[in-house]
Amino acid sequence: MIKAILVFNNSAKPRLIKFFEHYPEEIQQQIVRETYQLVSKRSENVCNFLEGGSIIGGNDYRLIYRHYATLYFIFCVDSSESELGILDLIQVFVETLDKCFENVCELDLIFHIDKVHYILQEICLGGMVLETNLNEIVSRFDEQSKLEKQEAGISAAPTKAMTALKEMNLPQKLKDMKLSDLNLNLRF
């Protein structure tokens, strides 16, 4: 089973943390740090599997990771999962993100953390692989967004208008973008 899914960027800032087993907050952060230590010093073109760190399970666990531009996607799994299968699953996850966000970049993960969680929930449930079919995942996600919009349409119209007004401060928003937030450069 998948024990944890971590996404962090090249400078160790976590962008998504999802544990399927309960760990206290400080241990979770410790695991993120330790995993970053393990993964970040590996060069490109080495293999995508390595043995887990000391906190999260030791030898029975593997870290399976991929590095896309600024982000590391790491799945921590036990021996009951196929390594290559999980590697492909990461690919599916990223492709789905790419489809849902249209050219996904790190900023999307930061500002839409909830959505990222929803997408993940369609792929992986309680640490098990739920769905692997890209189109199916996207359509389920679309369905939810549609519902969301319907509801927003009825009740949130006034707030939305307000937001629209405030959104006029766009230049600031553009300034917020940082160079490191470039596209993930999916290599298909």
Next chain:
Amino acid sequence: MPTMRGDAMRGLAVFISDIRNCKSREAELRRINKELTNIRQRFRADKTLDGYQKKKYVCKLLFIFLLGHDIDFGYMEAVNLLSSNKYTEKQIGYLFISVIMNSSTEMKQLIIQNIRNDLQSRNPIFINLALQCVANIGDREMAVAFTNDIPRLLISGDTIDAVKQSAALCLLRLHRTSPDSLQLNTEWTARIIHLLNDQHLGVATAAVSLIDALVKRNPDEYKGCVNLAVSRLSRIVTSSYTDFQDYTYYFVPAPWLCVKLLRLLQNYPPPDDPSIRSRLNECLDTILNKAQEPLKSKKVQHSNARNAVLFEAINLIIHMDCESSLLVRACNQLGQFLQNRETNLRYLALESMCLLAASEFSHEAVKKHQDTVINALKSERDVSVRQRAVDLLYAMCDRSNAQDLVQEMLTYLETADYTIREEMVLKIAILSEKYAVDYKWYLDVMLKLIRIAGDFVSEEVWYRVIQVVVNRTDVQSYAAKIAFEALQAPACHENMVKVAGYILGEYGNLIALDPRSTPIIQFDLLHSKYHLCSPTTRCLILSTYMKFVNLFPEIKHHIQDILRHDSNHRSSDVEIQQRATEYLKLSEVCNPTVLATILEIMPPYPEKQSPLLVRLKQKKPLTEPEGVTESQSPPPPTTGHNGDGPKLTETALHLNQQHQQQQNGLLLSLDTPESNGYYEESTSKPSSSTLQSAKKFLFKNSDILFENDLIQIGIKGETIKSTIHIELYYGNKTTLQLTNFSTNIFALGELESELRINMEPVKSTIDPRAQSKQTGTIDCLADFRDLPMMNISFLYNNMLQKIDCPFPIYINKFIEKAEMDSNNFFLRWRNLEKPSQECQKIFPAKFPMIHEDCRQKLDDFGWSCLMGIDVNAENFCGAGIIHTTSQAIGCLYRLEPNKQANMYRLTIRASKDGVANRLVELLDDQF
């Protein structure tokens, strides 16, 4: 969906931008704290928050949590969102709960109720949200609560596919976390198995995962799945990739489902039915054939998916281990992968080959790749891959190639990564012993091993060298010779000194005739290392000196001088001091015959499982090479020494060794057969002393709860009203890892209804000399008398250890101090005048009657100690409130010392019947 960026929450975006613009960690922290305060206030003050705002705040909390800050509020708001009818609100509520909430919260029942409502909803999206939440939290309570609902969703005809899929995995999750509380009706078995045939591939994939777990629990009940799995598999592999449309991943039809099916089949032996079996073989054949076809796409995803299936097929072939043609083909395929450009494939190929090497059909075929593997060890850039190469060399080693392989591994060891050195040392040691034709070769290898990787030679390794030497008379003189030579090196690792010291002490006489190694030369050489060594090693060397006294009477005086020397005779290290003193005395008082008997050479060690294999297994629970799996059972009891030696003096020496055994563990426990099994299955019963120390906790909030040679358990408690927060610390005092560590704190009998115990699970291993922490809470539901019990069990050195002791939670832990003036006190005192509310006892003083000590004790007990209330200043009065979840019990006391009679009179009144008696019972032997 381009609109997605637009409809985000503005407040959230601003907050995130703020944080990202923070220049320093402190600034970030300030901004976060400001936001937390803001949200807290909003939640508290503004009852009319609308869904949008709640959602926004919950999102902010999620973000803060992600940055590594604990969120301790907002739970109630999140739970309220669950019962909303709006999808968006429900969704965010579930998200919050499954990301942030831990498994032991008080709102569990509320959450469960909400989930149940959603599970029964007609809206599949709501059902899915609920299922996701159950799967994410997935604890025992959930398993019990939904033991019927979820299976029903799974097998019902009118559930839509997406829900079925989630239900299957949700069930799997609950099955994993608490298999015994999940009861599956056997009538459902057939219907669950038939999900393998479901038209929707997603449902089938989820179902295979579930069935795989159920099969492991009850293989016979689910035997029917083999046929269905084989036919499903065959339909997929023989089809063209165009048949599956959506479930084709980069030209490979349904790779995940294939992989899962192949895994499922690895739970059973090859099918008996010849037609099914041949169908399965056909499938495997097809998969192997496809691997030879040219790639349909240059993209790495295509080859990944194809190879994922291929590797799983190979694993199944290895598991069935009966078709030699398939095995050889598999091996050749892996051989190709060993040369592949993709690092991932090389890694996996090495790993699978380890398994192949264990099969008699393919062992020879694997050996053909020996050169490639050795080459991988030398040239591979990735340590993970090199590690696999070492594993494979270990697995493919046999008598014919052992010398070469060990040599290669030794060469590599000099440059190997530090992380894998210790394991390599173990493997080299095991192989060279197992396949040694000539034990001289074995000794050469071992000494070389210590020379090049001394730091990584664990105790077990050098213990084993000595065991081998002691048990083989033919190599003893050779051993003495090379040990002596090894000692001559200018820089000599301490482990080498230990080995050489021990061997010379036993067999130094065998080389004493050589003029290059006369007794005095041996002694001087050894002694030149003495001062560079740690105390443990010095102890060992002192024993060697003592053996020298017997072997070489001519240097006795030299040795006596050393023993008499202040640095030994008056050493600050107790063990050294004791040995020096005892050995000196022994050498002075005993005549040579007695001495010779006492210091006789060690008898052979009983043959049992090599401690090295035990050690390796601890390090790597998964890789077990052939032929070592047999002895999981505890080692057989060993026979004692031959009864010739005079017992009394023998035990004198053993006493020393037992000392050291506690420090060193393994080898020396072999020296002392009486103590073998000393730790085996030892249950530490609560002695009166532990009970007494439990009572110490009456007056303290932290204490050592239990301690023996292996473990120390500390406790810390902090009470808030009727809840005590407990922190338990388990310290491993040994040099080995404690595994399978589990604890259970429980209330028996009526106590069960009086206390609610809620402990977090504890980590299952504790590293050597490390501490593990467990937290939890205990709620007091009603006043109580008995103590909960605590069971701890773990494996130390593969032996089961159990500790049972009372858990020192007394009723006084829930007392809160109450301050009041004299009028108030006596008013209340008079109000509690019913006989059942009062308890009085006169008892003798156990400790000196010091006023200040008494006051301190009463204060520590939890209630107040009020001054100037009683006319007699020697007397103590005070009050407290016992908090239970249902009521608050007021209690008042008066303690009157009588110094002439050395007695106390204690009177307690409490607002609830019987409580006064309990408090008196606790205190009547504490003053």
